[in-house]
Amino acid sequence: MIGCPKCSEVGSIxxxxxxxxxxxxxxxxxxxxxxxxxxxxxxxxxxxxxxxTTIIDIAKAIGVSNSTVSRALHGHADISPxxxxxxxxxxxxxDYQPNQLAYNLVKSRTNTIGMIVPEFTNxxxxxxxIGAHEVLTEAGYNLTIMQxxxxxxxxxxxxxxxxxxxxxxxxxSLTQETNNxxxxxxxxxxxxxxxxxxxxxxxxxxxxxxxxDFDASFSAVEHLILNGYERIAHLGGPLNxxxxxxRLRGYRAAMEKYGKNIEENMIIQGMFSxxxxxxxxxxxxxxxxxxxxIFAVNDSAAIEIxxxxxxKGIKIPDQLGVVGFSDxxxxxxxxxxxxxxxxxxxxxGKTTAKWILQLVESEEEVKLPNETxxxxxxxxxxxxxxxxx
Amino acid sequence: MIGCPKCSEVGSIxxxxxxxxxxxxxxxxxxxxxxxxxxxxxxxxxxxxxxxTTIIDIAKAIGVSNSTVSRALHGHADISPxxxxxxxxxxxxxDYQPNQLAYNLVKSRTNTIGMIVPEFTNxxxxxxxIGAHEVLTEAGYNLTIMQxxxxxxxxxxxxxxxxxxxxxxxxxSLTQETNNxxxxxxxxxxxxxxxxxxxxxxxxxxxxxxxxDFDASFSAVEHLILNGYERIAHLGGPLNxxxxxxRLRGYRAAMEKYGKNIEENMIIQGMFSxxxxxxxxxxxxxxxxxxxxIFAVNDSAAIEIxxxxxxKGIKIPDQLGVVGFSDxxxxxxxxxxxxxxxxxxxxxGKTTAKWILQLVESEEEVKLPNETxxxxxxxxxxxxxxxxx
DNA sequence: AAAAATATCGGTAACGTTTGCGGATACGTT
DNA sequence: AACGTATCCGCAAACGTTACCGATATTTTT
Numbered sequence: 001m002i003g004c005p006k007c008s009e010v011g012s013i014x015x016x017x018x019x020x021x022x023x024x025x026x027x028x029x030x031x032x033x034x035x036x037x038x039x040x041x042x043x044x045x046x047x048x049x050x051x052x053t054t055i056i057d058i059a060k061a062i063g064v065s066n067s068t069v070s071r072a073l074h075g076h077a078d079i080s081p082x083x084x085x086x087x088x089x090x091x092x093x094x095d096y097q098p099n100q101l102a103y104n105l106v107k108s109r110t111n112t113i114g115m116i117v118p119e120f121t122n123x124x125x126x127x128x129x130i131g132a133h134e135v136l137t138e139a140g141y142n143l144t145i146m147q148x149x150x151x152x153x154x155x156x157x158x159x160x161x162x163x164x165x166x167x168x169x170x171x172x173s174l175t176q177e178t179n180n181x182x183x184x185x186x187x188x189x190x191x192x193x194x195x196x197x198x199x200x201x202x203x204x205x206x207x208x209x210x211x212x213d214f215d216a217s218f219s220a221v222e223h224l225i226l227n228g229y230e231r232i233a234h235l236g237g238p239l240n241x242x243x244x245x246x247r248l249r250g251y252r253a254a255m256e257k258y259g260k261n262i263e264e265n266m267i268i269q270g271m272f273s274x275x276x277x278x279x280x281x282x283x284x285x286x287x288x289x290x291x292x293x294i295f296a297v298n299d300s301a302a303i304e305i306x307x308x309x310x311x312k313g314i315k316i317p318d319q320l321g322v323v324g325f326s327d328x329x330x331x332x333x334x335x336x337x338x339x340x341x342x343x344x345x346x347x348x349g350k351t352t353a354k355w356i357l358q359l360v361e362s363e364e365e366v367k368l369p370n371e372t373x374x375x376x377x378x379x380x381x382x383x384x385x386x387x388x389x
Numbered sequence: 390m391i392g393c394p395k396c397s398e399v400g401s402i403x404x405x406x407x408x409x410x411x412x413x414x415x416x417x418x419x420x421x422x423x424x425x426x427x428x429x430x431x432x433x434x435x436x437x438x439x440x441x442t443t444i445i446d447i448a449k450a451i452g453v454s455n456s457t458v459s460r461a462l463h464g465h466a467d468i469s470p471x472x473x474x475x476x477x478x479x480x481x482x483x484d485y486q487p488n489q490l491a492y493n494l495v496k497s498r499t500n501t502i503g504m505i506v507p508e509f510t511n512x513x514x515x516x517x518x519i520g521a522h523e524v525l526t527e528a529g530y531n532l533t534i535m536q537x538x539x540x541x542x543x544x545x546x547x548x549x550x551x552x553x554x555x556x557x558x559x560x561x562s563l564t565q566e567t568n569n570x571x572x573x574x575x576x577x578x579x580x581x582x583x584x585x586x587x588x589x590x591x592x593x594x595x596x597x598x599x600x601x602d603f604d605a606s607f608s609a610v611e612h613l614i615l616n617g618y619e620r621i622a623h624l625g626g627p628l629n630x631x632x633x634x635x636r637l638r639g640y641r642a643a644m645e646k647y648g649k650n651i652e653e654n655m656i657i658q659g660m661f662s663x664x665x666x667x668x669x670x671x672x673x674x675x676x677x678x679x680x681x682x683i684f685a686v687n688d689s690a691a692i693e694i695x696x697x698x699x700x701k702g703i704k705i706p707d708q709l710g711v712v713g714f715s716d717x718x719x720x721x722x723x724x725x726x727x728x729x730x731x732x733x734x735x736x737x738g739k740t741t742a743k744w745i746l747q748l749v750e751s752e753e754e755v756k757l758p759n760e761t762x763x764x765x766x767x768x769x770x771x772x773x774x775x776x777x778x
Numbered sequence: 779a780a781a782a783a784t785a786t787c788g789g790t791a792a793c794g795t796t797t798g799c800g801g802a803t804a805c806g807t808t
Numbered sequence: 809a810a811c812g813t814a815t816c817c818g819c820a821a822a823c824g825t826t827a828c829c830g831a832t833a834t835t836t837t838t
Binding site for chain 1 (some may be wrong): 815816817818819822823824825829830831832835
């Protein structure tokens with residue numbers, strides 16, 4: 001028979017359902033519900049995870065309280081040299097590694113900066129990362145990188161993950177699809193600093209780090225014009241990105257300044273991708289009255305065009321001038337060399353990182369949004385060097 | 390007069406020093422020490438940090454317990470559809486974002502894989518990252534990347550940071566300086582899975598993902614020999630890395646198979662760096678009896694040599710054959726094109742990630758260390774194509 | 779209708795730190 | 809003897825979640 005664990009009564013026990021597949025009883029006398037611990041059952045299995053030595057382990061080992069250990073490990077005051085040394089020794093002996101998770105939880109900060117980039121395939125973003133990584137590491141911060149893969153949906157999910165992981169600040173360069181910025185406004189609302197770079201937008205109150213796209217574009221097109229090209233096409237990026245708009249503006253401004261006719265069918269604004277570049281390039285080169293120069297939004301596209309021209313037997317730079325953007329490593333070596341705009345990639349990364357550090361480490365919230373414009377450089381190579389005809 | 394907070398005695402209170410600038414008292418009767426809370430003092434200042442809405446906020450808002458909210462948010466059973474919906478609605482209304490930190494702390498896992506790479510400047514590691522990133526993201530894991538900058542000290546500090554952040558697993562490619570592996574053995578000791586790739590070592594019990602360096606090297610040198618080159622130099626990497634040793638072995642094997650004399654002064658094993666490559670290249674090209682071909686450890690070095698040869702008026706491939714390793718983007722375009730070994734970079738990343746996922750998600754600890762060897766491909770371009778003389 | 783099973787929910791220890799506040803001693807000073 | 813100062817250390821409450829276990833309320837079965 002079963003007895004009540006409380007009143008020890010035996011006669012008044014009744015079944016009372018199941019809970020988690022275990023028979024449950026109730027004592028009608030004292031109205032006490034209980035289940036019987038199954039003696040045949042294995043003990044609650046020990047955590048399979050190996051036990052990591054904690055502050056408490058150290059405390060027990062040398063007979064002090066955990067607060068003392070904590071203070072000793074962090075060089076606080078209020079502790080005697082002897083105890084401190086004892087703690088340090090024991091920590092080494094037990095191979096103690098602090099649990100950053102617990103630390104982060106209680107401090108509500110992670111010492112981690114998040115970074116979301118649209119792609120990794122061009123050399124641009126890796127180089128930006130190098131720069132940012134350098135100054136963040138220097139300042140004692142970690143860098144967590146995510147890749148949105150040029151997809152708005154992925155970008156949104158990335159920002160959520162960043163939020164959940166409680167990063168201290170976010171560096172982000174938008175995808176070519178991004179038209180809605182609510183996922184960024186969440187950061188404002190929560191007071192988590194944000195810095196945009198390269199692919200920025202105007203609808204978010206945050207510092208932005210960009211290059212002088214307008215000037216760069218202008219000088220590129222001007223360079224083409226001064227080399228005697230007349231009918232210059234522009235293969236641009238998606239217009240929701242400010243870089244694309246600025247580069248288009250620069251293109252138009254230069255054309256207008258020199259009185260060149262802008263043929264609208266020779267301006268293409270499209271997505272960034274190798275495949276699209278090929279399609280657009282083919283379109284331009286197959287025009288019955290094809291352009292004598294092309295200013296492309298990036299080097300990948302420019303190189304596609306150069307390769308295509310090579311196939312078609314179009315001579316570069318004599319019959320076709322080409323200028324790219326970003327100075328990829330391969331651009332220096334392809335054919336006669338690709339004229340392009342060199343961006344200060346590492347500098348962009350460093351500047352972005354410095355901004356976020358200022359924001360993260362400032363007590364006040366009064367930092368005004370600002371915009372840093374870095375300088376690019378026109379690198380003239382063979383693909384556009386022709387004597388003015 | 391002051392009364393004792395304990396025995397309410399009034400006559401027996403005496404001053405007993407200060408503690409933190411506050412007058413301290415002792416009751417001679419009950420021997421109770423106390424200080425008086427200063428009523429004029431400001432209340433403990435509110436946390437300046439903005440309050441993030443938590444599970445408890447939701448629970449209070451709709452009058453249930455936090456455990457109910459937790460269950461509702463995670464799609465657990467034991468919850469009615471109505472409550473669940475109410476929780477979900479309130480969560481949306483309060484703009485609740487789960488605190489991954491707390492989650493990680495209680496679960497003792499972070500859903501994050503760490504990755505340490507020696508450098509970012511070549512395209513190799515970024516491409517590996519792309520591959521790893523893809524499968525990890527797919528599996529719901531985050532990827533935290535750190536860069537050791539080819540420095541052993543930085544690598545050690547990186548591993549400590551990874552440990553502190555309680556990553557679930559580590560992917561690592563060693564620096565050229567790394568000779569001691571104690572920092573990796575810590576991971577074994579703690580049962581944290583580890584996968585090495587590319588720059589692996591033999592002294593750690595962990596899966597390794599590499600390419601068939603020996604075969605690749607062999608075929609590269611063989612290719613040179615079949616193109617009529619006789620006196621082939623090898624510009625290799627540091628010998629503590631297995632890749633360097635394997636490539637050297639492949640070089641020797643090919644030379645021996647075809648009965649070529651190996652001139653030991655034409656084998657250089659050195660550090661990876663642009664500067665070193667220039668120095669070693671200059672040495673080789675300045676030899677009074679200079680080699681007629683050079684097999685370099687990577688494309689950067691090979692390209693340095695090609696540029697230097699160009700300066701010196703040495704014709705490629707007629708007077709000098711060059712083969713690199715890794716197929717950087719620029720290699721296809723430089724001069725006559727650089728013959729090189731293409732590595733399946735994305736594949737390396739994916740394989741590495743799959744391994745770590747298996748290890749992380751397996752309950753058992755019995756996964757034997759293994760080694761995955763991926764295949765490379767010899768890409769023949771102009772820098773080595775000469776008819777056998 | 780009593781007894782048993784089911785469906786929902788709450789209470790409360792963990793997880794590993796940090797930190798404010800106060801206790802306890804030792805020693806020096808009126 | 810009474811008081812002041814300084815040093816060192818412990819208590820316990822956070823931080824936000826999860827999960828085990830027990831407790832009701834409701835439905836189903838006998």
